[in-house]
Amino acid sequence: MRLIVTKISVGLWAAAYIKNTVKQFAPTLDKPFVIGLPTGSTVLDMYAILRTFAKERLLNFQHIITFNMDEYVGLPAGHPQSYHSYMQRNLFDHVNLLPEHIFMPNGQAQDLIQECTHYEEAMVQAGGIDLFIGGIGRNGHIAFNEPGTSFNSRTHVADLTPSTREANARFFQNDLSRVPRQAITVGIGTILDAKELLFIASGVKKAAAVTHLVTQPATPSWPLTALKLHPRATLLADLEACVLLSGDLKTQLDEAMQADPHAEQWVLSVENKEEL
Ligand code: GLP
Numbered sequence: 001m002r003l004i005v006t007k008i009s010v011g012l013w014a015a016a017y018i019k020n021t022v023k024q025f026a027p028t029l030d031k032p033f034v035i036g037l038p039t040g041s042t043v044l045d046m047y048a049i050l051r052t053f054a055k056e057r058l059l060n061f062q063h064i065i066t067f068n069m070d071e072y073v074g075l076p077a078g079h080p081q082s083y084h085s086y087m088q089r090n091l092f093d094h095v096n097l098l099p100e101h102i103f104m105p106n107g108q109a110q111d112l113i114q115e116c117t118h119y120e121e122a123m124v125q126a127g128g129i130d131l132f133i134g135g136i137g138r139n140g141h142i143a144f145n146e147p148g149t150s151f152n153s154r155t156h157v158a159d160l161t162p163s164t165r166e167a168n169a170r171f172f173q174n175d176l177s178r179v180p181r182q183a184i185t186v187g188i189g190t191i192l193d194a195k196e197l198l199f200i201a202s203g204v205k206k207a208a209a210v211t212h213l214v215t216q217p218a219t220p221s222w223p224l225t226a227l228k229l230h231p232r233a234t235l236l237a238d239l240e241a242c243v244l245l246s247g248d249l250k251t252q253l254d255e256a257m258q259a260d261p262h263a264e265q266w267v268l269s270v271e272n273k274e275e276l
Contacts, residue, residue: 002268008264065101070143074107131194136209144184150188154189196232
């Protein structure tokens with residue numbers, strides 16, 4: 001996989017990447033572009049820029065199908081902190097996506113297991129995910145796949161760890177008791193089935209997770225290390241998220257920066273050590 005370290009905002013970088021990838025794909029009614037989407041604060045800028053692209057007619061969402069990664073269990077869709085509300089606010093209300101092209105897990109389904117099965121089926125029916133965008137948790141979770149989740153996992157109901165609930169308490173008036181305990185999440189296997197992955201890490205709070213990704217072999221203890229098993233995976237990180245880099249990758253980054261100090265980004269190659 002590759003690690004792209006960027007000096008420009010990760011949101012701008014990711015939005016431009018999505019625009020260019022969709023343009024190149026040239027989606028049509030018969031050949032829609034299927035994108036997996038995350039929530040979280042890291043990607044707020046990305047959505048802001050995607051909205052601008054849509055407004056300026058630089059990106060047409062007509063033949064795009066979206067699948068969100070996750071949703072809290074038990075929060076009504078209209079709750080301001082549900083991922084449904086987040087997506088309406090940040091993207092869906094502002095672009096020309098067709099309502100029938102928007103897929104999100106229903107965290108209020110009567111039968112959550114059946115909801116998970118249907119979600120997987122819907123992705124297959126759409127032809128699979130062309131590009132999965134994701135953020136990462138401080139403990140290395142991807143979507144809501146917490147440490148220890150199998151790399152073969154499919155869409156399932158996940159128990160959120162105390163650290164994830166604490167990290168997300170800021171969205172619930174810092175009241176931990178209000179933070180849901182479970183979520184429906186796509187599995188790591190579901191993510192790995194996408195044709196391409198672009199995950200994003202921003203800020204010093206993600207630095208430990210980024211270091212584990214680059215220094216450790218793929219291990220379920222750090223779910224984001226699954227990215228190393230994918231043939232077309234990128235982790236996009238800002239400089240702050242790379243402050244704890246050490247060893248080979250630190251050397252690679254220092255050398256790349258010295259060779260081209262004015263570049264907006266540096267592309268590094270990350271091996272899965274077990275495969276060496
Ligand atoms: C939640 C989401 C993840 C996201 C993470 C990071 O836990 N389920 O998909 O990656 O938040 O959020 P932030 O970008 O706010 O740090």
